[in-house]
Amino acid sequence: MSTVLITGANRGLGLEFARQYAAAGWRVHAGCRHPERADALRAVAGEVRLHRLDVADHAQIDALADDLAGEPLDVLVSNAGVYGDTPERGLGRLDYDAWAHAFRVNTMAAARLAERFADTLARAPRPVFAALTSLMGSMADNGSGGAYLYRSSKAALNAVLKSLSIDLRPRGIRVLILHPGWVKTDMGGPGALITPQESVVGLRRLIDAGDDELSGRFLNYDGAELPW
Ligand SMILES: NC(=O)c1ccc[n+]([C@@H]2O[C@H](COP(=O)([O-])OP(=O)(O)OC[C@H]3O[C@@H](n4cnc5c(N)ncnc54)[C@H](OP(=O)(O)O)[C@@H]3O)[C@@H](O)[C@H]2O)c1
Numbered sequence: 001m002s003t004v005l006i007t008g009a010n011r012g013l014g015l016e017f018a019r020q021y022a023a024a025g026w027r028v029h030a031g032c033r034h035p036e037r038a039d040a041l042r043a044v045a046g047e048v049r050l051h052r053l054d055v056a057d058h059a060q061i062d063a064l065a066d067d068l069a070g071e072p073l074d075v076l077v078s079n080a081g082v083y084g085d086t087p088e089r090g091l092g093r094l095d096y097d098a099w100a101h102a103f104r105v106n107t108m109a110a111a112r113l114a115e116r117f118a119d120t121l122a123r124a125p126r127p128v129f130a131a132l133t134s135l136m137g138s139m140a141d142n143g144s145g146g147a148y149l150y151r152s153s154k155a156a157l158n159a160v161l162k163s164l165s166i167d168l169r170p171r172g173i174r175v176l177i178l179h180p181g182w183v184k185t186d187m188g189g190p191g192a193l194i195t196p197q198e199s200v201v202g203l204r205r206l207i208d209a210g211d212d213e214l215s216g217r218f219l220n221y222d223g224a225e226l227p228w
Pocket residue numbers: 007008009010011012013014032033034053054055056079080081082105132133134135179180181182183184185186187188189192
């Protein structure tokens with residue numbers, strides 16, 4: 001049985017990853033901040049284990065890594081993320097505490113997860129560390145400005161993931177840098193272009209492709225290469 005760990009699995013794209021992997025017969029380790037309130041996640045049929053995981057809390061990442069160290073992990077989906085920016089705190093009123101938090105959740109958590117789960121991943125035959133980034137982290141694509149917290153934390157995440165793709169290659173771990181599209185979730189909003197189901201079908205196709213060539217590239221959910 002293949003095994004996946006998903007962060008932020010209680011709603012949005014993380015919940016959809018949990019549903020699809022569980023339906024495909026995988027063992028799902030589902031991280032969320034409040035397992036006792038994660039009703040939608042609890043309702044997912046299949047082999048789903050809930051874990052308390054606030055990715056801003058390194059001690060919780062470390063504890064879960066120790067907990068799961070006994071079994072190989074095929075895929076880790078670093079999905080949890082925050083937008084951070086608000087209309088009332090734009091340029092001139094930037095919220096630097098919220099900015100630091102966005103970096104902790106969107107950027108540093110992926111590094112900590114990679115550090116602490118690399119050994120467990122390396123025990124699987126074809127391991128993948130997949131992270132949800134955003135096209136909003138692209139310099140080339142930024143034609144509208146704003147979103148200082150989100151754009152910078154995702155751009156920094158892209159830099160982290162690129163280095164991970166190089167540094168983890170000798171251990172056989174592929175690193176996928178994935179933009180999910182503009183998706184109808186709490187973050188994407190109702191006006192977004194695609195459903196979580198469409199997005200995750202595409203993302204899983206890339207994750208499960210087993211293609212070494214995809215590692216370290218900035219990819220849209222449909223496989224198209226994106227500009228940095
Ligand atoms: N939706 C889009 O259009 C879009 C586009 C580009 C990229 N993305 C990226 O895709 C990923 C998923 O986005 P989404 O649309 O599903 O967002 P969402 O609906 O807002 O859900 C965010 C998830 O992240 C979790 N989370 C936030 N802070 C956390 C923390 N400190 N520790 C653990 N979990 C935490 C949330 O948990 P709580 O319920 O506890 O808050 C929730 O499960 C994010 O990384 C996002 O940046 C989304």
